[in-house]
Amino acid sequence: MTTAWNEAALGAGRQPGRARRAVVELLGRQSCCLTALEIFERLRAAGSGVGLASVYRTLDQLSRDGFLQKIELGDGTTRYEPTERGGHHHHHVVCETCGKVEPFEDDRLEQALRRVERQTGYAVAGHEVVLRGSCTDCS
């Protein structure tokens, strides 16, 4: 699969090597967030010889170039996911019991956020919402 996101993410910056290609290819297929270690392990499991450091370097680069959003869900690790594909972006609900993470999106929430963003006086570039609780299986 070669999407517009994949091509843009590969093209940005300098020449992509094996690691960058592998990470972009994996993330391009992803619908929700992954940790650096998860990405590393999946690539290794798939037979790729990428190093963990290269995964981190690629993630850092793609984040700075705006292709990835960093997400912190409260467990001390950072997750990454492709930014707004198709103009939509989502947020996350985390089950504090089993650790499950699910995405959701809501227009009214986005509207409320935009309103607040204007009021802050900041030039707000992005936002992040995390809901915590118990999923239907755990509660």
Place this chain on the structure above:
Amino acid sequence: MTTAWNEAALGAGRQPGRARRAVVELLGRQSCCLTALEIFERLRAAGSGVGLASVYRTLDQLSRDGFLQKIELGDGTTRYEPTERGGHHHHHVVCETCGKVEPFEDDRLEQALRRVERQTGYAVAGHEVVLRGSCTDCS
């Protein structure tokens, strides 16, 4: 200053010692979030002999007992602040350039969040919103 929050936070669980007293007293005076290291350094600067480990242990305990909210703003460290004092709770805007953190609150945002929380099907216990951008000084 001895507020209801302070008393409750001290009373919960077992007997509070020097460290717990110092941390609760400092956080009780705080309006916005602090990292464990900031708390440790302030207490040390104030002449207290608390250990960093005790600060972490106290923060962990107070969080589990619901007196503190953990907050992750994207720099890899966890911040802590007293939960909903006076029934209000706030969220945070972070300046990605200078690192400044400011609180804000907005009723319409809270309403939108409550709506979404119901839709998820989760028993949502809490939520967190972070806005990122440039503050007026930096943009």
Place this chain on the structure above:
DNA sequence: GTGAATGCAAACTCTTTGCATGACT
């Protein structure tokens, strides 16, 4: 061939844990 990207290992930072000491009952 040149310069950038890569992989490994070491370094770093934040956080947690083990254990002996100290405080309060």
Place this chain on the structure above:
DNA sequence: AGTCATGCAAAGAGTTTGCATTCAC
């Protein structure tokens, strides 16, 4: 004395950096 919190130091986990090598053009 007995019990629990504390402080220090060591251990862990996640992430970053240094450096020699490999890869792409």
